[in-house]
Each structure stands twice: as structure tokens, then as C-alpha cells.
Amino acid sequence: MTRELTYVGKSVPRDDAADKVTGAARYTHDLSLPGMLHAALVTSPHAAARIARIDASDAARLPGVRAVLTGADVDVRLGLYMQDKRILAHDVVRYQGEPVVAVAADTLDIAREACRRIHVEYEPRPAVLDPREAMKTAAALVHPDLGSYSHMEGVFFPTSRTNIAHHQKIRKGDVDAAFASAEVILKAGFDNPPVQHVPMETHASIAQALPGGRAEIWTSSQSPYTVRHLMSIAFGLPHNAVRVHVPYVGGGFGGKAGLNLEPLVYVLSKAAGGRPVRFVATREEEFNTLPSRQGLYSTIEIGTTRAGTIVALKATYVWDAGAYADYGVNVGRAAAYSGAGPYAIPNCWIDSFVVYTNKVYGTAYRGFGHLEVLWGVERAMDQMARKLGLDPAEFRRRNLLKPGDMTITGETFTAGHGEPSACLDAVAGAIDWGTPSPPPVEPTKRRGKGIAMLHKAPAMPTSTACSAIIKLDEDGAADILVSGVDYGQGTYTVLRQIAAEELRLPIQAVHINSDCDTAFTPYDWQTVASRFAYMGGHAVLRAAGDCLGQIRAVAAQVFGVATDKIVCENASAYPAGEPERAIPYRDLALGYTYPNGNAIGGPVIGHGRFIAHDLTHLDPDTGQGRPAQFWTYGAHGVEIEVDTETGEIEILRIATAIDAGKVLNAGLARGQVIGGVVQGIGSALWEGFRFDRSGHLLNPSFVDYKIPTAKDLPREMTPILLENPQPDGPYGARGIAEHPMISVPSAIGNALFDALGIEFASLPLSPESVVTRLAERGAEP
Amino acid sequence: MYDIEPRVNGHTERASVPAGMTLLEFLRDRLALTGSKEGCGIGECGACTVLLDGKPVTACLVLAVEADGLDVRTIEGEATDGQLSALQQSFVDAGAVQCGFCTPGMIMSARGLLLRNPHPSDEEIVEAIAGNLCRCTGYEAILRAIRAAAQQEVEPLPGEPDTKTARLLRSDQSTGGRP
Known part of the structure; x- marks a missing residue:
């Protein structure tokens, strides 16, 4: 029987907000040590x-x-x-x-x-600045000693005496035969520049x-x-x-x-x-010296039947890793196994090359390569739909993964993965897809609509582990110790909700200290990949269960009943059916003392752990295997207005649907979606490093590198969270923090084509590039 | 070195500072008021916003000597006796805080707006925080927070000596947050 949830799913505000609105929150920027x-x-x-x-x-x-x-x-x-x-x-x-x-x-x-x-x-x-040139055998080498570097064997495959730091292959089916039999074929190229994360704290x-x-x-x-x-x-x-x-x-x-x-x-x-x-780091050093998101050059070929069923997809991804491999090699790996979009593709061939250049090096950035590859894939899907004379939503609907289909790495898609088609339908409905935008008032403006799909799984080692400790205090309250970091995403609040739910404590009585300290807080791999609520959630669930077991054992002895007859409710324990005999947790948290002074038990400290399960390394030659603990699917639908004189794009409305499995905190989830979408708008419209011919970064400041401001908000944003439970997720949840950013550029690019009839292959869709392309077309605006 | 006497969050501070010291350095390094943040050092991100005689300024572009004799208000002066202001509480309740690094500057820009315009339109709110960059929230919750705060705070009474502090009508509107 499922009990109605008290905290999980509710919009519990984050409890570190008070520190943050008063200036009391202390960041590394603010620390000073004696003699420093x-x-x-x-x-x-x-x-x-x-x-x-x-x-x-x-x-x-x-x-x-x-x-x-x-x-x-x-x-x-x-x-x-x-x-x-x-x-x-x-x-x-x-x-x-x-x-x-x-x-x-x-x-x-x-x-x-x-x-x-x-x-x-x-x-x-x-x-060496262009990774496509850098791949050629005659290219100068950024790392002449690449062959001698030690690296994670069996997962990454550098090519000695080249600039290729990693080559990820995905091979499924017979791509050549499929293209030979395909009735419609599309081939297109796309590119993304490197961008900066721009955390406000450098x-x-x-x-x-x-x-x-x-x-x-x-x-x-x-x-x-x-x-x-x-x-x-x-x-x-x-x-x-x-x-x-x-x-x-x-x-x-x-x-x-x-x-x-x-x-x-x-x-x-x-x-x-x-x-x-x-x-x-100064802000200039943050741009020039600290790592960025890698640039990408994509070539994508899609083959379909006349009726619009995809029979094959072939893609080459060339990543601009910059000077060092850092996280870039893993971005090239993860984005390859996601590199065909959330579609059923019987024959697939992907080469993902991570290539050294003489630029600032790349690392993980929200979405881990997926925004970049899906910029190409989702623009290509629109182009293919038009080639087929199909509505882009309908074309996608026919090809989206559904239960029984197989992913490009050989994983069987099930209902437990979520429902990509429901995400598509939700955003299509939200932007009145199929109904043309009403013409804008000003004659120099054009309107258009676009949609795009997204998906992502955590990219992490097959043995990624996480743990949590919960200790009860003298007053019966609980402290959670974890080493994942809540750097804004709100996971600590979600973990508190889970602990309060499980321990039957008021939410105010559950605390997580904002500081991690490897001397005291227990192991967690690292806080990336939208896996903290999922893995940390499990660890906290189990730690809470451990606490409850200790409480029940003592209470059972006190009441002289079996442990399974002890009910924990309202921060107290009692024999089933006898709530009037309840002993509050505060009288059990450090052990129970009988009236005569005898004591039993001891301080309640629960431990919970979680490790990734059933994951495998990908086959080096085919990329087949199980890389993903879970997948999260979603879609964006956007309506834009383009000023043909200035090239500026205004987002009239954007709807985002993510299949969260279970929304653990509605307010925080909404915050992740809106924050992610706006960050995606930055990647879509303005952000990108510009280099001169010698490789000097030309825009390492907020003067020359624009990120979204309050003035750039869409007129309307609609976050939609679906709840098809993740069978092995805590309360059915899966990660959602990176996903809202992915495919925002793709949806806007598709809307831009709808508005202007011009194909844009390069990001960002800056006013300059829009005006330039309009001028090239030569047609009147 | 120059002797200055700014009034910071209601307290007169006497200090001797080098000519090149910024107000932000003075606040953070001399007074240990680390709530004001440095996000860029060139006045482009707004994380160091404080009120100078009631007007929002980026403290990284103001010299400490310029604050001599003036009233400086930082995020540390926003709460009263440990009680969050309605503006701060609105940020908590609206989910307008994620990493929190832009939050002090954002609140001070909003405070500056509400001091000169207690009933701002949405456009005026956007204009007031357009110089405050936030990479986490997407601004939407921040706009809601400032709007909600404006509805809760009353205008200072005319002729009242301390017109710099919009008084709180109700500060107990929280539906959650700290117990």
C-alpha cells in the first residue's frame, strides 16, 4: 500500500536560501586563513x-x-x-x-x-586551430608524445602520432546496405563554437x-x-x-x-x-585559462523510407578538445552513444573524434556534449521531415523510441525509460503546433515555430558509487552527511525531503550542512551528470532505513514486541495499534534509558550506499554495451519573432517537457527547467568564443561575451514535468538538471527556418549571423 | 593613505585606505563584509552591488575614498535583528536563489529600486536588475520575488528621517524556509 507522501514531491524551499539572501553564505572566495x-x-x-x-x-x-x-x-x-x-x-x-x-x-x-x-x-x-585540419596526418602535433601518455585503458583510445585524443565508435546493423536501400537521404553539416560556463563565482x-x-x-x-x-x-x-x-x-x-x-x-x-x-581566478582568467565547453563539427546523414521511417543514421563528430583532454574525451564518448537522438535507428554508424588543438581546453558543461550533437541531429530531423513533406512533429513521432525498440548501443527501450512521445505531444500542444503564428504587427518582423527532442543519460564510470550517513541528534532531529555538492541545483533539499519522509520527521528537523569535508562526509564520486538526486537519493533512503532499523530494535526491546511490530511515525516509535505508548525519537536517539537508570542501544547513526548497477564498458569496436544507469527524455517547443533589420530573435514562448519519472520537489524542478532553458538560450543566440587567426581569444569578458540578462527572458515559459516512474529510481525519480538546456538551440534554429526559410548550421544564431544570411539571400526582408 | 569615514550599515567606520582601494575591497577585506561578491571586477556582473546614499553602485568600480562621509548599505544590512526583510523572504519563497552568488547584489539592486520606486512595473524591475547577471535561475523567479516584495512593503512615510529603509508591512509571509 502506498502512503500519501508528506514531503516528497512538495515545493519545500531550500534551507540554504537564508544564508544566501543575508550574505552569510561563505564561499571559497570569502575564506581567509591565518598566514594566507x-x-x-x-x-x-x-x-x-x-x-x-x-x-x-x-x-x-x-x-x-x-x-x-x-x-x-x-x-x-x-x-x-x-x-x-x-x-x-x-x-x-x-x-x-x-x-x-x-x-x-x-x-x-x-x-x-x-x-x-x-x-x-x-x-x-x-x-593548430581547426580540429578537422588537426585530424589530418600532416598536421602539426599538439602532443607529440601522445602515444606515451598513461590513460584510462579500455575506455579511451588515443591515436599515437596524431592529434586524436579519443575515437569513439558506435556500430549497429549494416549502415551501407541500409543507405543503399534508403529511399530518401539527407546529408548536412553543423557546428558549435566553444563556450564558457560562466559560474558567477570564478x-x-x-x-x-x-x-x-x-x-x-x-x-x-x-x-x-x-x-x-x-x-x-x-x-x-x-x-x-x-x-x-x-x-x-x-x-x-x-x-x-x-x-x-x-x-x-x-x-x-x-x-x-x-x-x-x-x-x-579573475573573470578574464576564467575565460582564458580555465576550461570551456568544446567546440564541435558534425556531419550527419539520415536515410529513410518514402513513408518517413528512419532506416539508417551516420554521423561524424569532430570535437575541438583544445590543448588537453581533461573531460573532453569522455564528452566525445558520451555524446556518441547519445549521438543519434531519441529515435529507433536500426542501422547506425558514429565516429566521434576528440581532437587536440591550441585552444583553451574543454571540459564537462551542463548536458555533456548533448546540446552540441543534438544541435545537428535535431536540425537534420527537421530538414529530413521537409524533404519527406512531413510535419516535423509527425516525422519524429513515427521514429521516436517506444517500448521494444533498441537503442544504438543495444539497450532495449522499455516503458520504464519514460515517454519521449508524450514530451513531444506536450510541447506541441503548449505552443499550438500546427497553427501558424499570427503575423507580427511590424512588417520587418517574422515569426516561426520550432520543436526539438532531447535525451541524456549520466556519463559516469560503470562502478560509480555514492554514500550517505544520517545521525540522530539529542533532540531526535537528523543530520545528513553526504559529499555530493549542492552548488545551486537544490539536491540537498530533495535529500532532506526523502529523509524526512522515510524517518517520519518534520522537514525542519532534517539538516544538511553546506560544507563537504572528505575527513567527515562519506564518499561520493562527484556531483555531475544529473545523478546526485538519483544516487544520493538511494543512499539517503537506505541510511534512513538503517536508522529506522536501529530505532525499531531498541523500541522493540522496550515494548517487548517483535521489531516488525514497531511503527515509526511523528518522530516517535510505538507498538502497532498503540500510538498512545509512543516514545519520541529524542528518547531513543542516543539510546533508551529505563526508569531505573539502565540503558540500551546507543547513538543512532545510519549508513546508506549505492553503486551503479548492470553497466558495462562499451565494446571498443562497436560501442555496444550498457552505458546508462537511466535515460531522461524531453522536448522543447518554441515560438520566436525575428527582426529582419537587426537580426535579433525574441523568444515569444517556449515550452519544455521533461519526463522526470517523479518530481521530487516541484518548485526546485521548475527552477532547474527555467534556469536551464535560459542558459540554453544563451548558447543559442549569443555565446561562443571568437579566436583570431593566431588563436587569441577575442572575447574574454562580459563586455564582449554576452550571457542572458533579465532583459532576455522569453515572454512566456512553460515547464511541463511528466511522471512515468523510473523503476529503480528513488520514488521513481530520474535526473533532470542538465536536460532543460539541451536542444534549446535546435528548437530555436528550427523556428528560425520556419520564420525565414533559411537554414542555419552554425551557432550562435547571433543578430550578426542572421542579418548576414538575410543579406546573402538578397531577397527583401 | 587617505582617512575616510563612511557609514556602513548604520555604523560609522574610520579607516585609512590607499587611493587605489575599491569600495568592494574595503568592505570585504577591511570590514569582513563578504556578502558583496566579486564576479568580474569591471562593473559588468553586478555581484558587488551595494547602495551608496541609497543608490545602487557596483562597489568594484567605486573607490573607497569616494564613500567617505556617505551612507553605504550592503546585504549584511538588509535583515533587521536576524529577521529577513520582506524582500529577502520573497527571494526564499519564490525559489529565486540557486547557487546564491549573485543573490546579494541582486537584492541590493532590488532594494535600490524599491527605495526610489516602491511600486515598480515589471519593466522597471527588469531594468533595475538588467546589470545583475545570474547564471542559475533564468531570472524568472527573481522577478517574481521582487514583484511580491513590492506588494508587501509600504512606502516610507513622508518626512520620516530614515527614508532609506522601506519599512516592512509584513515579514512573516513565509510558507517555508528555516523553521
């Missing part, structure tokens, strides 16, 4: 160059300077999946903005003055090298345990000699996953005699 030094960097002005000479003698003599380090001083290789990166460039620089010299000084002003006194002589080399880290080979770190990170693990590997330290604190984090979106500035401040602290060293 401040770090500054000399970064490369060249995209590619040999470092001929570094003269730092002037800087070292400056009073207040405590450490000056160059690449020659720190021979440590770093890398999440591929050890291709050093803390400071050595011999060569591979991107403009790459750290070359680091200084720690008493004040930031002194550190920066020291940097100005450091003279680096470079011998510039031609930069990257910031503090480290202190402690006696006895220990390290203590405070960092603005999504990944306390991954930072600990990678620091441990990089410096040969036992894991428990590295302690990582993560206080409040001012946004991440993937850019604060993995390892970032932590090794840099640690080596500076070591060099400065163990004083704590802090580095806070």
Missing part, C-alpha cells in the same frame, strides 16, 4: 610557442614574494582520463592563457607586481601543505572526493593525507568538476614553506 598568501599567474600570450627562457629573478627579489614556480620546478602530470597536462607549462605552451609561472606573495598586489617583473621569451609556432582554491606530507584544501569544486583522489595520485599521497573542504559553491555547470586549481595552490604552498596559498 595570495597567488597570481603569468599566462601564455601565445596559442602555441616554445618557451625559450624564463627570467623570474626580479620577481623573486620583490619583498613579500614567498614563492615563484615555473614548469621546470614542478614535474607532475595531471589528467582525469589522460595524463597530458602539467600544473605549469614546461618547454611549450599549448594555448593562450596557459599558466607558465606562478607566484605566491603576502598580498595579491605584490603577487601581481611580481608577475609583471617576470620575463618569458617565447618562440611562437603556428597554432574558480577559487586554497591549499596548505602540512607537515608529514599532508595537504588540506578548500576549493570551489563539484568534486570533493575526485579532487582528493586525483591529488593523491598526482603527488603520491595516501588518500587520507589529503583533506578537501568544499564550502558553498557559486555555480559550476560542469566547469568545477574534476581537478582544476587545487594542484597549483598546493605546490605553491609547499614552495612557500607550508603557508596556505589562495588563488581566485
Whole structure:
């Protein structure tokens, strides 16, 4: 029998909001330690160059300077999946903005003055900038020693003596035969520029090298345990000699996953005699030096029957990884197994190449490659529909995954995966799909509608694990300890709801501390991939169950009944049918004391754990296997108005449907959808790095790199959350945080074609590009 | 070094500061008022917004010496005796906070608006926070929060000495948040 839920599903407000609206919330940016030094960097002005000479003698003599380090001083290789990166460039620089010299000084002003006194002589080399050119055998090599780099074997496949850091293959069916028999074939190319995550808090880290080979770190990170693990590997330290604190984090979106500035401040602290060293990236460094979302070039071929059934899809994805592989290789892997969209495709061939170039390196960014590949796939689906003379929604409906179909990696789609077609129908209904937009009042404007599908699964190791501890307090309240980070997405509130629901406690009595600390909070892999509510939710469910078991055992002894006869309700325990005998949790939380003074039990501390199950590595030659713990499907429908004189696109309305399985917190889920959609609008309309011919980034500031402001809100936004339960999800839930951003550009691009009759293949759909294409067409607006 | 005496959140502060020190550095590094954030350092993101004599300014572009003798109000001065202002409570209730890094500046811009215009239109709200970047929320909940706060707060009475603080009509409208 299902009990009506008290907290799960309700719009419980986040309990860290009070800290955040008062300024009390302390971020790494705000921390200061006794004796703390401040770090500054000399970064490369060249995209590619040999470092001929570094003269730092002037800087070292400056009073207040405590450490000056160059690449020659720190021979440590770093890398999440591929050890291709050093803390400071050595011999060569591979991107403009790459750290070359680091200084720690008493004040930031002194550190920066020291940097100005450091003279680096470079011998510039031609930069490798276009990943399509970089793939060719004659291309200059960004990493000539690629073949010797250690990397995660069996998962990533670098090609020695090339710029290819990873080649992911998906092979299903007989693509050549299918295209030979296809009645209609479409081939199209698309591209996305690299973009920045733009967390409002730039990257910031503090480290202190402690006696006895220990390290203590405070960092603005999504990944306390991954930072600990990678620091441990990089410096040969036992894991428990590295302690990582993560206080409040001012946004991440993937850019604060993995390892970032932590090794840099640690080596500076070591060099400065163990004083704590802090580095806070300037916004310019955030653009130039910290990682970005990779650019992508796509080529997509689709073959169908005359009636509009897809028989084959072939795609080549060439990722602009930038100078280091970091997360990029895994983006290229994950986006490949999602690289045909949420469709039933009997014959599929995908090559996904992650290619080194001399640009700022790529990493995870909300959606992990899916916004990029689906920009192409979902635009191509629209083009195919028109070629077939079919309504784009109808064409998709005929080909969307339905129970019994097989995904391109060989997984059977079931009802438990959710209902992509219901998402499509929901957004189509919300924007009156099929009814043309009423003509705009101004004659220079055009209106159009577009739809696009989306899907994504967490990209994570097959053995990804997570744990939670719940301890009851003297007053019977509960504290949850986890090491996933709530950097804004609201997961802590959801976990509190689950614990309150399970423990039968009022929500106010369940607390999660905002700080993670690897010395105390239990293991979690890292907070990425929209898997924290799912995995952390399970861990908390089990930890709560463990607490209840301990409470029941003591109460059963007190009441002299079997443990399964004990009911836990209203923060108390009693024998079934006898609520008047209830003992409040506060009298059980530390153990029960009989009237005569005898005591039994002890402090209630529950433990819960969860590990990914049934996942497999993908076959290196075919990409077949089970990569996904769950899939989340969705769709966007958008109506836009284009100003043909200025090229500006206004979003009149956008509807977004996501099959959440179970909405754990309606208010927070809505916040994720709206926030994600607006971030997607940024990728669609304005955002993208611009480089000059030498590989210098031309727009590393908010002046030249526009992100959405309050003025750019769509006139109407409609979040729609469907609830087809995930069979193995906590309360039936699946992850939804990245998904709202995915395919927003695709839907807008499709609407732009509807409005103007012009195919746009490149992002962003900036006013400049719209006006340029209108001028090229030469027709009157 | 220059001697300054700004009045910060109602307290007169005496300090000797270098000419180049920004108001943001003064607030964060000297007074430990770290609620005001630095998101860009060039006045483009609004995370450091504070009120200078009631008007919103980006504290990273104002020199500390410019605040001499003036009234400075930061996010730390928004709550009264531990009680959230209606504006703060509206941010909590509307779900207008995610990572929270833009929130102090966003609230100070909104406070500046409500001080000069207690009944703003939606367009005026948008205009008032157009210089405050938020990467998490998509702004929609923030607009709702400011609108709700404007409806709850009354205009300061004419001639009242402290017109800088819009008084709270009701601050107990919370449906949740901290117990």
C-alpha cells in the first residue's frame, strides 16, 4: 500500500536560501586563513610557442614574494582520463592563457607586481586551430608524445602520432546496405563554437601543505572526493593525507568538476614553506585559462523510407578538445552513444573524434556534449521531415523510441525509460503546433515555430558509487552527511525531503550542512551528470532505513514486541495499534534509558550506499554495451519573432517537457527547467568564443561575451514535468538538471527556418549571423 | 593613505585606505563584509552591488575614498535583528536563489529600486536588475520575488528621517524556509 507522501514531491524551499539572501553564505572566495598568501599567474600570450627562457629573478627579489614556480620546478602530470597536462607549462605552451609561472606573495598586489617583473621569451609556432585540419596526418602535433601518455585503458583510445585524443565508435546493423536501400537521404553539416560556463563565482582554491606530507584544501569544486583522489595520485599521497573542504559553491555547470586549481595552490604552498596559498581566478582568467565547453563539427546523414521511417543514421563528430583532454574525451564518448537522438535507428554508424588543438581546453558543461550533437541531429530531423513533406512533429513521432525498440548501443527501450512521445505531444500542444503564428504587427518582423527532442543519460564510470550517513541528534532531529555538492541545483533539499519522509520527521528537523569535508562526509564520486538526486537519493533512503532499523530494535526491546511490530511515525516509535505508548525519537536517539537508570542501544547513526548497477564498458569496436544507469527524455517547443533589420530573435514562448519519472520537489524542478532553458538560450543566440587567426581569444569578458540578462527572458515559459516512474529510481525519480538546456538551440534554429526559410548550421544564431544570411539571400526582408 | 569615514550599515567606520582601494575591497577585506561578491571586477556582473546614499553602485568600480562621509548599505544590512526583510523572504519563497552568488547584489539592486520606486512595473524591475547577471535561475523567479516584495512593503512615510529603509508591512509571509 502506498502512503500519501508528506514531503516528497512538495515545493519545500531550500534551507540554504537564508544564508544566501543575508550574505552569510561563505564561499571559497570569502575564506581567509591565518598566514594566507595570495597567488597570481603569468599566462601564455601565445596559442602555441616554445618557451625559450624564463627570467623570474626580479620577481623573486620583490619583498613579500614567498614563492615563484615555473614548469621546470614542478614535474607532475595531471589528467582525469589522460595524463597530458602539467600544473605549469614546461618547454611549450599549448594555448593562450596557459599558466607558465606562478607566484605566491603576502598580498595579491605584490603577487601581481611580481608577475609583471617576470620575463618569458617565447618562440611562437603556428597554432593548430581547426580540429578537422588537426585530424589530418600532416598536421602539426599538439602532443607529440601522445602515444606515451598513461590513460584510462579500455575506455579511451588515443591515436599515437596524431592529434586524436579519443575515437569513439558506435556500430549497429549494416549502415551501407541500409543507405543503399534508403529511399530518401539527407546529408548536412553543423557546428558549435566553444563556450564558457560562466559560474558567477570564478574558480577559487586554497591549499596548505602540512607537515608529514599532508595537504588540506578548500576549493570551489563539484568534486570533493575526485579532487582528493586525483591529488593523491598526482603527488603520491595516501588518500587520507589529503583533506578537501568544499564550502558553498557559486555555480559550476560542469566547469568545477574534476581537478582544476587545487594542484597549483598546493605546490605553491609547499614552495612557500607550508603557508596556505589562495588563488581566485579573475573573470578574464576564467575565460582564458580555465576550461570551456568544446567546440564541435558534425556531419550527419539520415536515410529513410518514402513513408518517413528512419532506416539508417551516420554521423561524424569532430570535437575541438583544445590543448588537453581533461573531460573532453569522455564528452566525445558520451555524446556518441547519445549521438543519434531519441529515435529507433536500426542501422547506425558514429565516429566521434576528440581532437587536440591550441585552444583553451574543454571540459564537462551542463548536458555533456548533448546540446552540441543534438544541435545537428535535431536540425537534420527537421530538414529530413521537409524533404519527406512531413510535419516535423509527425516525422519524429513515427521514429521516436517506444517500448521494444533498441537503442544504438543495444539497450532495449522499455516503458520504464519514460515517454519521449508524450514530451513531444506536450510541447506541441503548449505552443499550438500546427497553427501558424499570427503575423507580427511590424512588417520587418517574422515569426516561426520550432520543436526539438532531447535525451541524456549520466556519463559516469560503470562502478560509480555514492554514500550517505544520517545521525540522530539529542533532540531526535537528523543530520545528513553526504559529499555530493549542492552548488545551486537544490539536491540537498530533495535529500532532506526523502529523509524526512522515510524517518517520519518534520522537514525542519532534517539538516544538511553546506560544507563537504572528505575527513567527515562519506564518499561520493562527484556531483555531475544529473545523478546526485538519483544516487544520493538511494543512499539517503537506505541510511534512513538503517536508522529506522536501529530505532525499531531498541523500541522493540522496550515494548517487548517483535521489531516488525514497531511503527515509526511523528518522530516517535510505538507498538502497532498503540500510538498512545509512543516514545519520541529524542528518547531513543542516543539510546533508551529505563526508569531505573539502565540503558540500551546507543547513538543512532545510519549508513546508506549505492553503486551503479548492470553497466558495462562499451565494446571498443562497436560501442555496444550498457552505458546508462537511466535515460531522461524531453522536448522543447518554441515560438520566436525575428527582426529582419537587426537580426535579433525574441523568444515569444517556449515550452519544455521533461519526463522526470517523479518530481521530487516541484518548485526546485521548475527552477532547474527555467534556469536551464535560459542558459540554453544563451548558447543559442549569443555565446561562443571568437579566436583570431593566431588563436587569441577575442572575447574574454562580459563586455564582449554576452550571457542572458533579465532583459532576455522569453515572454512566456512553460515547464511541463511528466511522471512515468523510473523503476529503480528513488520514488521513481530520474535526473533532470542538465536536460532543460539541451536542444534549446535546435528548437530555436528550427523556428528560425520556419520564420525565414533559411537554414542555419552554425551557432550562435547571433543578430550578426542572421542579418548576414538575410543579406546573402538578397531577397527583401 | 587617505582617512575616510563612511557609514556602513548604520555604523560609522574610520579607516585609512590607499587611493587605489575599491569600495568592494574595503568592505570585504577591511570590514569582513563578504556578502558583496566579486564576479568580474569591471562593473559588468553586478555581484558587488551595494547602495551608496541609497543608490545602487557596483562597489568594484567605486573607490573607497569616494564613500567617505556617505551612507553605504550592503546585504549584511538588509535583515533587521536576524529577521529577513520582506524582500529577502520573497527571494526564499519564490525559489529565486540557486547557487546564491549573485543573490546579494541582486537584492541590493532590488532594494535600490524599491527605495526610489516602491511600486515598480515589471519593466522597471527588469531594468533595475538588467546589470545583475545570474547564471542559475533564468531570472524568472527573481522577478517574481521582487514583484511580491513590492506588494508587501509600504512606502516610507513622508518626512520620516530614515527614508532609506522601506519599512516592512509584513515579514512573516513565509510558507517555508528555516523553521
